[in-house]
Amino acid sequence: MKKTIIFLILFIMSLIFTIESAAESVAGVYYPPKPKDDEVAIHSNYVAIPLNRILLIRKAGRHFLFMPLNDRYCAVKFTRCWTEVDEERLKIFAKDIAKGDAFSDSYKDISTKKFALYETYYQDDGTGDFTNNNVQVIKGKASWLPLEGRSRFTLTQPGDPSIKFGPYDLGWIYKTYVCLAPSHRLPGEFGFELAPTPWTDIKDVNIKDPRIKWYRDDEKRERVFIPIDKLWEK
Incomplete structure (x- = not known):
């Protein structure tokens, strides 16, 4: 039941995002514009960060x-992202893919399993000091798998499209998009903020660094792509 709810919410999110970007959507699947491997992507309600x-x-x-x-x-x-082809699903859509039209890539995509390995470090004492012994570390795997179900009304997402930290989770979209809403909720204000950084080592993180810029859910925010090496340039 929970996975059905998650799918329905992500389906509605896909419609919202499709209107926002004026992009085509097939079978309720949304594909955000892809940043380059060395770019940060900042959207109205999610942020993508380069690997590592x-x-x-x-x-x-x-x-x-x-x-x-x-x-x-x-x-x-995020330490690794990869995809795997679902051969059985690919056979089902073989004729549609062979057409080579605007929807061919979408049919390929919904026949693809998507994965990401990530590490989270959670600190709840208010200091933001990730060197303290009370930091909770999770090494997890986010996944988006081909949908299951006999009709569009009973489709479920068998994967786990979320990242987990402490008692919380936020939605995840391949490759490294983190949403500002939990995976089972529609976009909205849930008290979360995201801040991309160029740091690679948890020991370097300084929450009080004045260069850090926090982003809340904001439907009016324009989509931007920033090279990671220029993120903190004035």
Whole structure:
């Protein structure tokens, strides 16, 4: 049931993104414009980071019984991305792919399994110090697999299109897109912020570095691509 809900939400997200980018969408699958391997991509509600560079996540603290809660921080690094062809699914769409029309690549794509390996470092004491002993480390694998189901109304996503850190998760899109909403929720404001950085080593992360720029969910934000080496240029 949960995977069906996740698929339906991602399907609706795909429609929203399709309108935003005026791009074609097939079978409810959305493909964001691809940044170059050395580029950061910043969109209205998700950010992509080059492999082995660190993306920061901040979850704003709230007040509980008049007591302020700490901001929580996470550092994410994708270490590998790859695809695998689903041969059985490819056979099903062989005739459509052979047409060579505007939809051929989309049929190839929905016959493809997508994966990413990532590391997350979660810090919830408010310091943002990732050298502390209380940092929680997760080495995970995000995946998007060909959809399963007998009709478009019963389709489910058997993969795990999310990244996990502490008690949270955020949606993931191949290759290294991280959404500002949990994988089972529609785009919106959930108190998360993302900040791309050029850092490669968790030991170098300094949450108080004034060059860090945080991005919240903002439907009015223009899509931009920035070479990682120019990210912090003035």
